[in-house]
Amino acid sequence: VGAGLFSVAGTLLLPGLAALVQDWRLLQGLGALMSGLLLLFWGFPALFPESPCWLLATGQVARARKILWRFAEASGVDPEDSSLEENSLATELAMLSAGSPQPRYHSLLGLLRTQVTWRNGLILGFSSLVGGGIRASFRRSLAPQVPTFYLPYFLEAGLEAAALVFLLLTADCCGRRPVLLLGTMVTGLASLLLLAGAQYLPGWTVLFLSVLGLLASRAVSALSSLFAAEVFPTVIRGAGLGLVLGAGFLGQAAGPLDTLHGRQGFFLQQVVFASLAVLALLCVLLLPESRSRGLPQSLQDADRLRRSPLLRGCPRQDHLPLLPPSNSCWAGHTPEQH
Incomplete structure (x- = not known):
């Protein structure tokens, strides 16, 4: 969410920078230079150390111990002379190091x-x-209502910031799956209404539905990434998150395709994405709830994440259909408890 807010800040600053530079080649080179300088910092382990959680999950205990000890020393704590809890961690790491486990790398x-x-x-x-x-459909419907060149640009940046703030306020108290379900439902409903009645609805209604659809679609994209980071296990979390983000960028390719001069078939594209939004609404019901749960470390841990009812019932088990009965809420209970 923080990275998304920085992206919004960059979007808002870009027109001012373009007005100062006034040459798109120089602007492109300046952006590439700044990005390259920032990316160089990722190569310094002192600034961005490897995740100890990932190192422990993949069996690289020695490297994880060095980084944890560095964290402790930077916090002013002596790892060799600390509390009972920290000593137990040191003892456990020493026992794991003595076993010399071989690193276990995983792929998608x-x-x-x-x-x-x-x-x-x-x-x-x-x-x-x-x-x-689906954002291309909402932009297409928004364009006739907002003829000013810069207003849609700044409106989209503001909607992205509003979507991130909405996630900050709701995703932790209401849960990931209900908020994702709500965002997908609003996105699909707004798209269907624009598809069916854009020619008959008044201008303010089309504007409202377009803005609402853009807001909901941006919330869906951001929450899908957050959800993926909590559902994928630690051993492949980076690769899984990259896969979900890549799917989102692939979907954004519909925007540039829509702006091609003389391109036909936008109505078909709008129908396809509206139908996919309805299908995504049904698929979200199959997701588990990751709020207030520990992050899964291995593939086996991630496979134990089961769906739970949206409103009430067993919070950590699945007694809904489509999964084996042994995974239900009643598994392991005696007949008297039933």
């Missing part, structure tokens, strides 16, 4: 051997694709 192909995780990743990638691609 490991998802093919899972029962639930691959489906969760597919649904989140699909929702990110729809959220990124």
Whole structure:
């Protein structure tokens, strides 16, 4: 969410920078130079150390111990002379190091051997694709209502900031899945209403539906990434998150395609994305709720994430259909408890 807000700030600053430079070649070179300088910092381990959680999950205990000790020393804590809890952690790390486990690296192909995780990743990638691609339909409907050149640009940046603030206020108290379900439902409903009645609705209604659809679609894209970071296990979290983000950028390719001169078939594109939004609404119901849960470390841990009812019921188990009965809420209970 913080990275999204920085992206909004860059979007708002870009027109001013373009007005100062006034040469798109110089502007492009300046942007590439600044990005390259920032990316160079990622190569310094002192500034951006590797994740100890990932190192421990993949069996690289020695490297994880060095980084954790560095964190402790930077916090002013002596790892060799600390509290009982920290000493127990040091003892556990020493025992793991003595075993000398071989590093266990994983790839996205490991998802093919899972029962639930691959489906969760597919649904989140699909929702990110729809959220990124359906924006072209809302921009197309918004353009006649807002003829000013800069106003739609700044409006979209403001809507992205509003979507991120909305997630900050709701995703933690209401849960990831209900908010994603709400955003997908609003996106699909706004798209269907514009598709069916854009020619008959008054201008203010079309403007309202376009703004609402852009807001909801941006919330869906951002929440899909957040959801993916909590559903994918630590051993492949980076690759899984990249897959979901890549699906979102692939969907955004519908925007430049729409602006091609003389291009036909926009109505068909709008129909396709509206239908995909309705399908994504049904798929979101299959996702587990990740709020207030520990992050899964291994593929087996991620496969234990099961769906739960939206409003009430067992919070950590799944007694809904489409999964084996052994995973239900009543599994492991005696007949008297039933």
